[in-house]
Amino acid sequence: MIHPEIIELRKELHSHPELSCFEHETAKRIQRFINEHNPTEILDGIGETGFAAIYKFPKKGKSITIRCELDALPIQEENQFLHKSKYKGISHKCGHDGHMAIVSGLLFWLKKSSFSSGEVILLFQPAEENGKGAKEVVTDERFKNLNTDYVFALHNIPKEPLHNIIVINKGFSAEVQSFNVRLKGKKSHASEPENGNNPALALSNIISLLSSLEVTDPEDENFSLITPVHINMGQIAYGISPENAELHYTMRTWSGEKTTHLKSQITSVIENTCEKYELKHEIEWLEYFPASTNHTESTNYIIKAAKKNSYKITKRSYPFKFGEDFGWFSKEYKTAMFGLGAGIETPALHNSDYDFPDEIIETGINMFRSIISTILEES
Numbered sequence: 001m002i003h004p005e006i007i008e009l010r011k012e013l014h015s016h017p018e019l020s021c022f023e024h025e026t027a028k029r030i031q032r033f034i035n036e037h038n039p040t041e042i043l044d045g046i047g048e049t050g051f052a053a054i055y056k057f058p059k060k061g062k063s064i065t066i067r068c069e070l071d072a073l074p075i076q077e078e079n080q081f082l083h084k085s086k087y088k089g090i091s092h093k094c095g096h097d098g099h100m101a102i103v104s105g106l107l108f109w110l111k112k113s114s115f116s117s118g119e120v121i122l123l124f125q126p127a128e129e130n131g132k133g134a135k136e137v138v139t140d141e142r143f144k145n146l147n148t149d150y151v152f153a154l155h156n157i158p159k160e161p162l163h164n165i166i167v168i169n170k171g172f173s174a175e176v177q178s179f180n181v182r183l184k185g186k187k188s189h190a191s192e193p194e195n196g197n198n199p200a201l202a203l204s205n206i207i208s209l210l211s212s213l214e215v216t217d218p219e220d221e222n223f224s225l226i227t228p229v230h231i232n233m234g235q236i237a238y239g240i241s242p243e244n245a246e247l248h249y250t251m252r253t254w255s256g257e258k259t260t261h262l263k264s265q266i267t268s269v270i271e272n273t274c275e276k277y278e279l280k281h282e283i284e285w286l287e288y289f290p291a292s293t294n295h296t297e298s299t300n301y302i303i304k305a306a307k308k309n310s311y312k313i314t315k316r317s318y319p320f321k322f323g324e325d326f327g328w329f330s331k332e333y334k335t336a337m338f339g340l341g342a343g344i345e346t347p348a349l350h351n352s353d354y355d356f357p358d359e360i361i362e363t364g365i366n367m368f369r370s371i372i373s374t375i376l377e378e379s
Contacts, residue, residue: 003108005037006101006104006105006361007101007358009030009033009101010098010101010356010361011082011083011097012029013092013097014083014355015084015086016029016087017072017090019071020071020128020130021048021130021133023049023071023127026100027044027124027126030100031044031053033107034053037111038108038111040053040054041053041054047126047134047137049126049127050123050126050133051124052124052143053107053122054122055110055119055122057113057117057118057119057376058116058117059117061119062117062149062378063121063148064120064121064149065120065121065122065123065146065152065333066106066120066368067123067125067151067153067329068102068125069096069125069129070100070124070125070126070127070128070133071126071128072091072092072094073090073091073092073350074090075089075352076088076091077091077093081355092356093349093351094129094354095356096128097356098358098364099153099154099156100124101356102361102364103124105364106368106369106372109369115376115377117379123137123143125137127325132325134328134329135325135328137328138329138332149333150333150334150336151333152301152302152336152371154337154340154364154367154368155340156342156357157342158349159342159348160314160339160341160342160343162341162343162344162360162363163312164311164314164340165338165339165341165367166315166339167302167306167314167315167338167339168294168319168339169315170254170293170319171254171291171292171293171294172292172293172294172320172339173289173291173321173322174289174319174320174321174322175252175259175290175291175327176252176288176322176323177250177259177287177288178248178249178251179248179250179251180249180286181206181246181247181249181270182245182282182284183245183246183280184199184244185197185198185242185244185277185279186243187240187242189241190241192241197243197277199243199244199277199279200242201277202273202276202277202279203233203247205273205277206269206273207247209269209273210228210266213262213269214226218321223252223253223254223258223318224251225252226250226262227251228248229249230248231245231247232246251266252323254318256290263285266283267283289324289327290327290328290330292319292330292335292337294335295330295334295336297334299336301371301375302367304370304371305367306367308374309363309366309370320339340367341360343357
């Protein structure tokens with residue numbers, strides 16, 4: 001049965017959310033929990049605000065990292081339960097509080113474990129939501145020096161049945177790249193637009209042409225989604241024909257190769273359009289989430305764990321469309337990420353009324369326990 005302290009920790013973390021790169025108190029809360037229930041070596045300040053708790057067994061063997069995320073989102077919570085967020089405009093609407101509780105819950109089991117060899121690293125990673133955290137962790141020399149063999153993670157998935165384990169052979173999540181386009185023409189009186197250079201038509205053409213690059217069928221290996229998220233042009237002044245415009249996009253593909261090709265196409269569209277309309281332009285590439293690919297060996301351990309615990313397995317034929325910076329680990333290690341059904345009636349991720357369902361904490365713990373046991377018993 002799940003320890004009640006884990007549920008209490010989850011609700012405490014939910015009540016005290018912190019944004020990406022500012023998870024100082026969140027990290028301290030979990031470290032206090034570790035020191036109280038199963039003290040061990042702590043590698044602090046990984047990726048600035050993250051840390052790792054390292055549990056070593058007598059002999060050298062396989063090293064397994066179990067990763068979760070520390071950060072919350074800039075969303076005002078609508079829920080009115082007792083553990084609601086205490087901070088205006090910040091809340092755990094992606095379930096990272098639950099992910100942290102699951103990984104922290106492994107402490108009680110590890111305390112009783114008696115593997116003859118190997119190592120388990122509980123990694124509490126910062127800044128997943130802005131795509132910066134995992135990159136900072138994998139490039140941190142102290143984490144590199146741990147020489148871990150495997151990195152596993154999960155993500156709760158609302159609208160899927162409770163406790164279902166969702167496995168994707170190709171990869172867990174999309175490659176995501178955001179960008180900003182700035183256009184500069186020439187300002188004029190609105191009654192004499194011919195004396196200036198209004199970027200409106202160029203904006204319209206860019207939006208239309210970028211849309212034509214999309215391949216929206218997720219079953220297609222060339223899948224590409226290019227979503228406009230913000231447009232700004234001129235000001236509310238009816239006597240002025242504006243000179244400046246700004247357009248923000250996020251694009252999604254299934255692979256780094258496709259992303260590189262699509263970036264080239266996007267750049268050509270913008271350059272050609274601006275040349276046609278005699279506009280100056282700048283392209284700024286912003287938040288980047290590499291595709292999270294699943295290693296075959298690691299995926300097989302997930303499937304074995306689900307079967308061992310008699311959890312229903314749902315196999316998806318293509319990744320989730322959202323971004324997940326776990327992809328940075330995929331570039332360096334044998335990784336696998338799985339989905340954990342959070343319930344058909346649970347509000348969607350990033351909704352203001354979402355709350356992580358405590359019922360699946362034990363499911364997550366059981367999955368990681370079985371993955372760790374299988375690997376360390378083989379080594």
